[in-house]
Amino acid sequence: MKQELISIVVPCYNEEEMIPLFYKEMEVVRKLLSAEIEYIFINDGSSDETLSVLRELSKINNKRVRYISFSRNFGKEAALYAGLRNALGDYVTVMDVDLQDPPELLPKMFHLIKEENYDCIGTRRVNRDGEPPIRSFFAKRFYRIINQISETEIVDGARDYRLMTRQMVNAILEVTEYNRFSKGIFSWVGFKTKYLEFKNQERIAGETTWSFWSLLKYSLDGIVSFSEAPLAFASFVGIFSFIGALLMAIVIMSRTIIFDNPTSGWTSLVVLILGLGGLQLLCLGIIGKYLGKTFLETKRRPIYIVKETEKNNC
Template identity: 35%
Template sequence: MDNPRHDRLTVVVAACNEAEALPLLHPRIRAALAGIAGLQAGVLYVDDGSRDDTWRVLQDLAASDPQVALLRLSRNFGKEAALTAGLDRVGQGAAMILDADGQDPPELIPEFVARWREGWDDVYGTRIEREGDGWVRRGAAAVFYRLIGRLSPTPVPADTGDYRLLSPRALAALRQLRERHRFMKGLFGWIGFRRVALPYRRSPRLAGRSKFGLWRLWNFALEGITSFSTAPLRVATYIGLLSALAAFVGGVAIMAKTLVWGDRVAGWPTMMVVILFLGGVQLIALGLIGEYLGRLYDEAKQRPLYLVDAWHPAAAGVSFAQEQPADGGAHAHGTSTAGRQAG
């Protein structure tokens, strides 16, 4: 059952090469949390294998704020795995997910908490405006969300990212999902429970440049579609059936033409176009099958979702979990330096 208490919250921030943005973001988070009455709150930063000064910046923040906890992964595992690592560490209360670039305003945290205290389990931010994004990026995002909304039976709200608050029972349910290819927006929708949207305007980045170019966004979209829908395989089947039907109709037409007008020399260009078209359709179908088989291959290996290099629990504030979900990764945390470097 859900914990009826609504007095504990952990803000989870996954960061990769965000040394410039984090010093600007943290004071805004602390100011937002300070304005919420009756809430014991802490901030958990996850360093996802940064190559700049992100870890040093996070250590400075933890040294000056006893309610800051730090988790450093052994390498860059990707944003989805970093978020999972952070949410796994939330021991009690709810979790609020923020991006490290500051585009999702921390000033709205009190509104998320208010919705949670009303009884909602998943309070998610829905963008009504995307400042700082070009028209290509905005258009691609709009197409992706509407496409996956139609293809996937799992509800994935349009224009909604990871900016959300999850109740304790939503977190407990999410920890049971240990698949290796993690499309978090789909996982949030899959667990269900009571959900409500909170509209907001997304701001430009505080500093630096986005780590998600168009190519990474394309691969991310492919990950989401293949993780939560088998529609591409079904489309390939339909294309194959239509191609076979067209070939049958064409064959009958050629036979009728031969019987009526005789057999004249067939056009070589037409034949090559047909061969190349059918070969392309077959390669596309094989590629789709390969995408799904590759995911089965990764799942079968049962590797840990992430490895921990260093763990610094907060000196004060909310408590953090020490036991990790049994996902084949219990030994993955054996390298954790929690006992030696707790600060």
């Protein structure tokens, strides 16, 4: 009977220090699995020696280590999609190379997905120790907001680290949208999922490339991708502004006609104009965000471009 295969998809961006450490840890875990493993490292346009490290690792372990190198930096979402698309395994897992996704959980995940008939075993952090307080605060607010305004539930603290069946992976690959938000897509496709909890672990080496602003932009992309609530907000702001202006006009006309009290106060007028102008620009910005996403979808550009794979390194 042919042994089952697990594909390990690992996005990498400037991770020359972490790749050997990650591979060493995963090789320890591999011996505890009753399945074969293939590694698929995605070099997302790194500017350091990440590609050289992957070339060397692939030469030494050419039957087990594969890599895909992009022509430039396309982002983690593109890297995830490329990895899933090229994975050959009966099961596929997505992991960060920084070892903040505990490799030692993989045997338990494989056991659960096999023995308890799950389609996906995900992971979620129960704390955020080691993170800047402002990042933790906004992360919690993000999950609360998006679960209130979206029909797709996204589990608080959920990581991309998960083990999925081939059927679920194929369903994810059918979602070919250009503007991808994988946490939402994993939930949107459905399938029976169980989450394992773990305490946050800090990276061993190297520095994270995720700044506060990049995470904020990523969260806004997630809201736009899985909720129309901001558009509804823009509509309601317009309606309430119009009603408020109409009521103020009635009050001013009444004061002038009944009490012969001429309207005065340039300061209040300027404040009103600036306030309403600001709301209009906010609403235009919200609409523009959705329009921009639509524009990118209609271009039908490829999600990523491959420059090199392990096959070029033979």
